[in-house]
Amino acid sequence: MIDMKRFGEVVRTTKETDISAKVDIDGKGRADIDTGIGFFDHMLTALSVHSGISMTIKVKGDLYVDCHHTIEDTGIALGQALGQALGAKSGIVRYGTAYIPMDESLAMASLDLSNRPFLVFNCEFTNQSCGQYDLCMTEEFFRAFAFNSGMTLHINLLYGSNDHHKAEAVYKAVAHALKTAVTLNSDGSTLSTKGVL
Numbered sequence: 001m002i003d004m005k006r007f008g009e010v011v012r013t014t015k016e017t018d019i020s021a022k023v024d025i026d027g028k029g030r031a032d033i034d035t036g037i038g039f040f041d042h043m044l045t046a047l048s049v050h051s052g053i054s055m056t057i058k059v060k061g062d063l064y065v066d067c068h069h070t071i072e073d074t075g076i077a078l079g080q081a082l083g084q085a086l087g088a089k090s091g092i093v094r095y096g097t098a099y100i101p102m103d104e105s106l107a108m109a110s111l112d113l114s115n116r117p118f119l120v121f122n123c124e125f126t127n128q129s130c131g132q133y134d135l136c137m138t139e140e141f142f143r144a145f146a147f148n149s150g151m152t153l154h155i156n157l158l159y160g161s162n163d164h165h166k167a168e169a170v171y172k173a174v175a176h177a178l179k180t181a182v183t184l185n186s187d188g189s190t191l192s193t194k195g196v197l
């Protein structure tokens with residue numbers, strides 16, 4: 001019996017950010033994203049479209065400070081919304097791995113929707129930023145996303161030189177790994193030797 005509602009919605013307000021995040025796993029990847037950071041919107045749109053998970057994300061953050069709170073807190077809220085949508089994480093394929101190229105860059109993401117939050121992140125950038133997006137926040141975003149959704153997430157950039165391509169390959173690799181992992185299995189069972197995650 002599948003007990004997942006496959007929809008999650010989180011509103012999170014602090015003194016630093018005001019965020020609304022909705023995810024619909026079976027929503028066919030419709031993205032409606034406005035974080036105030038153009039490059040981050042571009043990355044989250046890729047995450048939504050390529051995962052097939054519809055995402056509505058609206059963020060008002062303290063960008064007069066810098067992009068840090070906005071990006072990290074978006075990872076927290078989006079991760080919580082995904083965790084809600086996955087429920088007990090039963091009835092799904094659970095694992096996903098994807099290699100995604102973008103021109104000269106190649107990224108690999110491998111993940112387990114396990115309730116065992118972990119991030120391995122091996123990707124170095126040359127520049128400080130793409131537009132208003134500080135590239136060092138890529139790791140912070142995925143850490144927040146993984147820990148708040150209950151995901152083991154490994155990200156490796158195998159090679160690449162253009163930072164825009166590297167970041168985009170990483171987000172798209174996570175998206176495709178996620179698309180596989182959230183796929184419903186045939187009998188609604190929990191893939192675990194323990195019977196529960």
Ligand SMILES: [Mn+2]
Binds near residue numbers: 042164168
């Ligand atoms: Mn691009």
